[in-house]
Amino acid sequence: MTRIVVPVALAAFLAGLSTARADDGYPTYARVDYVLGCMMSNGQGPDVMRKCSCSIDEIAAHFPYDSYVAMETARTLQDMPGERASLMRGVGWVKDLLDEFRQIQVAADLKCF
Template sequence: MTRTVAPVALLALLAGFGTARAEEGYPTYARVDYVLGCMVSNGQGPDVVRKCSCSIDEIAAHFPYDSYVAMETARSMQDAPGERASLMRDVGWIKDLLNEFRQVQVAADLKCF
């Protein structure tokens, strides 16, 4: 069942359930990646595709794509094991950036879910 849901989700996004807005600068692959990750956390089906698409649209309305990439990079670096990752966990501006992202993501989820 999982193998058929991902292509269905991708087709739904490309068909217009979660159309990429060029003026926000988020490439389609970034939106699809977010939606697929969101579906892993929230379940599968067309309704979840719409909700997850709404969520990334809300995030895109608040953050330019470059900031989103910076946040994703910082988050993945913080999640990595080892001493280098611990250095990233202690940087104040990164904490602030990730806290702001989490707040926007929660607000988006409240609106969309």
């Protein structure tokens, strides 16, 4: 019985994530993804989780979600091998967007960590 309840509860929870958005436009799944990545880099535990949550809250306060999506997409494309990905590496507005995000992220980490 427990084997059925847990996946159903998890599916219901994940279905709700797709529509949950904070007032700043960041959906819950984007915040969770950031926090999980942050925790993979900085360690596990409730203290690190609070610090990583603080960091994404600070980023969301200073960086619009649409820009965050563009930045994540550009960063993913830049990390890919090949000729097509190399086209993204030399684009000026992509570099500017990534630089702006890095500055905001550093400021957020300084405040939260």
